Amino acid sequence: MTDEPRTNETIKRTENRFDVSSIRRFSVPIGLFLIVVLLRPLVSHPLVLGYGQIATTMLIWMLFVASFNLLLGYTGILSFGHAIFLGAGAYGVAIGIAKFSAPYAIAAPVAIAVAGVIAYLIARLIVHKGEIYFAMLTLAFAKSVHFIANYNPEDLTGGAQGLSGDTLPAFIQTYRGQMLVNLGGFSVNWYYVVGLVFFVSMLALWQVVRSPFGRSLVAIRENEELARAMGMNTRRYKVWAFTLSGVFAGLAGALIEINDQGATLSLLSVQTSGDAILMTVLGGANYFFGPLAGVFMWLFAEDYLTNFETLYLPLAEFPVVGVELSGVLAYWRFLLGFLFVIAVLVSPREGLWGLTKSVIESAYNWLRSFQ
Incomplete structure (x- = not known):
């Protein structure tokens, strides 16, 4: 009688492991599918790029x-x-x-x-x-x-x-x-x-x-x-x-x-080749999805920061203070280059994808420590 609960618990753990391993096995196809499905609605949202x-x-x-x-x-x-x-x-x-x-x-x-x-x-x-x-x-x-x-x-x-x-x-x-x-x-x-x-x-x-x-x-x-x-x-x-x-x-x-x-x-142009290098390193050359993250960050920053004119605080819907930033954010490559330097200094091959993954794993382990 005492062995039944342990056996059932073992079966449940085995099933959970199977589910997790199955998800990890197809994580890349699932991730690619989500990128195709969600990317256009995401950038079309008014709070992101709007088109x-x-x-x-x-x-x-x-x-x-x-x-x-x-x-x-x-x-x-x-x-x-x-x-x-x-x-x-x-x-x-x-x-x-x-x-x-x-x-x-x-x-x-x-x-x-x-x-x-x-x-x-x-x-x-x-x-x-x-x-x-x-x-x-x-x-x-x-x-x-x-x-x-x-x-x-x-x-x-x-x-x-x-x-x-x-x-x-x-x-x-x-x-x-x-x-x-x-x-x-x-x-x-x-x-x-x-x-x-x-x-x-x-x-x-x-x-x-x-x-x-x-x-x-x-x-x-x-x-x-x-x-x-x-x-x-x-x-x-x-x-x-x-x-x-x-x-x-x-x-x-x-x-x-x-x-x-x-x-x-x-x-x-050589600049196109250079942009490919920067996008790869920015996103993380060690990861399959790293370059994809680098492309998104690069093109998003180029479009968003170039067209950004005034920052309203605390919110655009309830403006109290307006700060003119068009003259500063026109140099979006400098700001993105600064982020690139940070990523390279912290982890040369990990990039933003590796840093994000490390932060998520650290937060997950920290939360599990309280259980």
Whole structure:
């Protein structure tokens, strides 16, 4: 009789463990699904940004920065030229539609493939170089590609003006500031199409980093000499990591071409690559969701602080004191840079995601201590 309660309690604990382990097992798909579902309503709220168009841009940039983190966070490779592949995807689609009248279903896969081929060729040439030389060489390639696009060979890239105008596929329609996808008489908001592509692509990227290939990349990041001594062809792994990263970045470029209604020279700029690095480190390169958090914080701060003019205290609905801040918050990069410095000094690879996770775990353990 005395053993029954213990047995039942043991069964309950086992069931709870199963439930927790099941949730943790699917935490990444659940998290990605929640991002797609909740991001647009969140930024559309009047207390946040007040409009939902920026949510689509956030999803595309999250995919782009997550592709870069395959290099920095998982392989330990720093590249200053990741904008090459974003621009290759965008310009490839724009050139295919505007110059060759190709349908998007052909232009986009070709552009993504071109981005992957460029990444593969660059990696084969320079991946065996040391970390500093590799980073500088990617910067040199980025400047070269930017120069070629600006030079406008055979009138393909549009020069400094980029490509715009007749670069949208036929199934895209704009209505009162909203972008719609019209297929066979059925219309859906462009955000949900991007959300679907984002969800599937991020799941694929998640499968890559949790596969034996991804574990090998982590081993290279931690100790490349030891991995090489164990018989691992580290150069081959780096080449394919760089190639896959370029493919996912090219996919982001194919999406941003529609989102921005064209391809601009800024997509190929070194600043775009630099922003990807800062977003990754700000969010936390050690975590799968870290770069996503960095993108959200960066774009939210850019939009919110730039348009912020007057701070009303104690509340906007009951203003007592108004403080003019437009002249100060126009320098939002300085404020975000200050936050970036704090994150790097406290935990260089943890970022905001790691710091938030540590605070939540500490608070949870502190609450449990009172039970």
